Amino acid sequence: MSSSTLDDLLEAYTQVSMKNRTILEEFTIIAQQFHRQGIAFIVLKGADVIARLYGVRGARPMSDVDLLVHESDLATIDRSLRNLGFTQQIDGNPSYASREWSLSLDVITTLWYLDEQELAAVWERASTRRFGITTISCLDTEDLLIYLTAYNVIHRGHLSPSFVQDMKLLMEKERPDWAVVVAQTKQAGLRIPLGHGLSHVRETFPAIPIPDGVLTSLAPSRQRERVLAWLLTKLVTTEPLPEVGHLLLFLTQPGRRKMAWLTQRLFPSHTFLSYRYGSAGQTISWRTRLSRLYHLASALLRLSRRVFHRLTTTPARPSL
16 A cells, blocks of 8 residues: 555544544533433434444544434423524424534434334433443444444435444444344334345445344345335445435335325424424415425425436346
8 A cells, every 4th residue: 555545544534533523522511411401312323333333533434413312302402502502403303503513413302113112112222331521322232233224224225335334343343132133123114124234234244243044034025025125226225316215214114104104294293394494484384385395396306317217227136
């Protein structure tokens, strides 16, 4: 490896490390504040896995901090963050940025694939660990494996290098209970997406410790599952397809929930509109709703063209 390449790698590592350090140090202050106010939270994705799996700040980039909280704490969280100089951002969920924009916080109150009882069980299984000078709660091993895979396959629709590396380290360092993973995956209706994501991890790292029986148990067995598996092999690859997550979130809803999910997106609550469009979502909601329907229709048309192009040009990986 040439000296210029080493210099470039060192420079990239240094930049990522410095940015992550700023984000994590600022979040530590938030975590301490939440502890003082009795606000429970679970740290998700990058802010959890960097310290938990990588051990060094510069090994993995991170853009924001994602938190799972209780809906009953949203008002307290809003007041607390505003008092600390954060401003609310326009998004579909509560989202905040610090005064210098060094830290962005995305706050969610549920995991889309779980019902209330299953979500309560996730909270009960969450573990606490040190995080600098404070502590945080994080998903247990099996919940983290399922969440990371479901998020990347369905929500993002992209099998990114960081996803594969996260999964590799998680399996090597924490040794998930595969019987629990399979059981919880089936309960959440995520067999096919999990099978797709884990198969890609195994293909990338053949020595990764995923038992063959796990992939077999997550393989499609009915025609509808085979169709979904085929779609995932075409749409969810190492090449990102913009906005495909919206389609996948709909397709992976259980049959009885599809219409409810679609109705909620087409005719959202005032609370959602206020997060998504700011004050206009409350003061001129009928205009906002009409505008939203127009933009959704336009986005659907663009996505349909992208999906059609991908389905007709990309070779599909054989289903399990």
